[in-house]
Amino acid sequence: MIDADLRSMRSKAAVHRARMAVVYFVLIVMSVLFFAPFLWLVSTALKPLDQTMKMPPVWIPHPFEWHNFWDAISYGREQLGYIPFLVYARNTLLLCVVTVAGSVASNSVVAYSFARLKWPGRDLMFGVTLATMMVPFPVLMVPLFAFFRHLDWIGSYRPLWVPLWFGGAFNIFLLRQFFRTIPFDLTEAATIDGASQFRIFWDVIVPLSKPALAVVALFTFMSTWNDFLGPLLYLMDQKTFTLSLGLQFYQSQHNGTLWNLLMAATTCVILPVIVLFFFTQKQFIRGIALTGLK
């Protein structure tokens, strides 16, 4: 009897080992496939132009043209009188700071209202908020453009950051879910003591919500850094472009593209995002997991 058990246990272990081997194999193959484009990106960025067009492809460039990165960043300097890439980076960073500040401030305040305050119509409003996530941007595109045109805001950055100071459905949802997990007795005590809502919000909720607020800040930063359609619609002067929009500048207008410089520029645009991610991994993953919870 014991022998039979031992045998079945061993065979189960063997099957398990075989299965895990398959799993690891697939994961490693997928990892290679997922990482390869990044490698190719950097490899192309470091090549002299003629090497990019060699067939069969040159995997490891020789020599390593590190100056490609500087060339890409300063591309167009003579024509424009300034270094476009650095200017775009500056524009994008400034915009990110303003949108992150606005997003964190407005969304936390609004989410507090939905999560911790009772008012007539609150749940209906929340439902409406969720529903707005289904409205596709193209519906808003033309009327918003006309609206901003009327205000003479096209060509400035205002259409890109002002709306973020009014809150957004996604972040409101995220923060509201989080705020509701904070025990109500904490705030009840403060209410009984006669503290105003703002005091409670500022002194109790906010300190406890730093992780969630960090997630909102992070998501907003990424969203602004990566935004393409917004800058495309609202920014006119090339000097005001953001990185995402400015990358098109490297695509030649007539025919043909300087692939090595384009890839070098692309690397420079992606790099900050990846670096940021490495420093904030935990928050990121947690934040995304939070959004999945219904």
Place this chain on the structure above:
Amino acid sequence: MMKRKEAMAGYLFALPWLLGLLLFMLYPVGAAIYYSFCDFSMLKPPMRIGTDNYHDLMIDKVFWQSVGNTLIYAALAIPTSTLTALGMAMLLNTRVRFLPVFRTLFFLPSLIPQTSLAMLWLWIFNGEHGVLNVVVNAVLDHTINPIMTLFHHATIHGPNWLGDVSWTKPTMVVMGMWTVGNAMVIYLASLQDVPASLIEAADLDGAGPWQKTKNVTLPMISPIILFNVITGMIGALQVFAVPYIIFPDGSPARSGYFYTMYLFDNAFKFNKMGYACAMAWLMFLGILLLTGLSLWFSKKRVYYGGT
């Protein structure tokens, strides 16, 4: 009294959003309806033309082509992305070592800006110097092609991803598969939430891995799957940035011309903003319809026993 004060505070705190809703959501949506019954551009005041825009859309071949392109793309992209994301999440859920490393690696591509994504893949898919076909052809030559020659069949090559009319949408789908990191993380988190007791119970009943997945895991995470499928669908139907860069004007032959691209061109290239608003409204109604269908279809299949 307290209740009234609380309600006042509630409205006050929610004010930014209530205002924002009005200005940046309700007003534009309403304006879009009005404009869709007008002819107008930024340089000319709106002029009412009744249902002309809608009528013209119905007889516009390119409109239908863009609808078709978008639907085909969505029909291809949503299942493949879902399967890829879910599949990878399930693999990662098997208590592998180095989980954070794998997870990071798979997640990174979904972070990069759309334009960067487009530029990178424009280069990888390039007809002459693209590295993808080198790899694909190498694999084919070592696996399938020897068999093909054995049976006196012509050998298969990597396709002309960007220049062949039938490959434009698959190209987008391949790119989409690379960026499933976001969805994968959500699936992983929800898989890790499935109560171990249920899995163990199934184990004791002698269930194999496939049965466990089908009867326990999938039903438990079905709300998440539904959520991801719906958001994925809404995103796929609005696709713009990547094809705008990779398939200018939807070339070749408008095979890569998607709905939002045609909308954008109508509004800003051809100066027909009323026409574009009509397109936008039809898109909105379409999305509402598809979302409603998905929710209705999922009623019997989604299990909300969890939270």
Place this chain on the structure above:
Amino acid sequence: MAITGVAMAACLFGLETVPLKHDKPGRIHIKYWEKWSGFEFDAIKKIVDDFNASQDKIFVDLLQTSEIENKAMFAISAGVPPDVAGLYSPNVPHYADERAIIPLDDFCRESGITQGDYIPAYWQLMTYKGKVFALPTTPASTALHYNRGLFREIGLDPNKPPETMEEMDAISDKMTVEKDGHIDRVGFTPSEPGWFNYAWGYYFGGRLWDGVSKITAMDPGNIDAYRWIESFGKRYGGSALTSFKSGLGQFDSPNNGFMDSKVGMEIQGVWMYNFVHTYGPQIDANAAPFPHPKDRPDLANTTYVDADVLCIPRGAAHPKEAWEFIRYVQRQEVMEKLCLLHKKNSPLTKISDHFWQVHANPWIHLFDSLARGKNAKVPARVGIWPEYQQELSASFDQALLLQGTPEQILQDVQDRMQAKLDGYSKRLKQREAEGL
């Protein structure tokens, strides 16, 4: 808290001041957006510098703008237009109908600029519905450019360029090198450079519209043209041609397909000598009138003419000063200087002997005579041109990729564009009636 507040304020300040316009005291600054890059840009910069130095009331800020036909319209819609826009002549009808640019008739009258100052083909490009909306910077006409070295290589007389399409097709077949559906070198393909895919009908005697209200996509000349385009798809493979094209290098570089001897013959404009001379001195190139169909000798010396133009957008901050600059460019000595720098012909009827004497383009007389010839064809001056152009571009792809017969493809173009044109005209009339 205070620190974040200050930091925020700083960032906001930074964002607000970036797009700010600054006016130096004294001079009025006007913005001039021009499409050119490289040495063509340098040339117009010289002209702008000359203008700025020649007087002290106006200062022109020149800005290189790619895709100007879209960006300018966008900026005008957005309320932030330049004062002078350097558009392409096919853009003029659409911009005029959309009220994006202002008529220049009064300005012309005040300054004494008349129709007779310009070569007729080019004057046609400046007017629309009886009004002047643009004046030229540099003109262009197109012709066949061919690589004499490759002619020699395949045993043909390099001094005998093809005169008929059939000859050219035969030469192309000899010159094209392909294996396994992969093209290494092509003799001729209508998709290179692909800038005038909408103009092929002209070379077969076709017209794009009747000039009044009817689209004429099914004109027999157009059908012949599309049958000819389709033949390239059949002979070389449309997909293979697209792939081949995506591997060619930048236009203004030695990796240009023509300069790299990868493309043996292509249709190009008068500007091409400049680029060949700079980036492809190693090849022995020449220009000749574009061939005509064998059975249509009346179409010999057909050339598609175009021009770069200057327009004043509606809403420009300084239209009068903008006109001063445009007027300056129209002066014979200034125009000739610009055209000499671009190595192009001049759009003016009066040309100085000096112009011909110092002209560095050995093919200049060819392009000049083509432009003055009876078969100089101008782009369709129809208000729905952006849509028509996109439609023709897509149908060109379809023909090359063998997605339907030429008749089917052009019938679709005809039906769709006629519907668009009818709607467009109807609404223009309605606006006039309602005074909107």
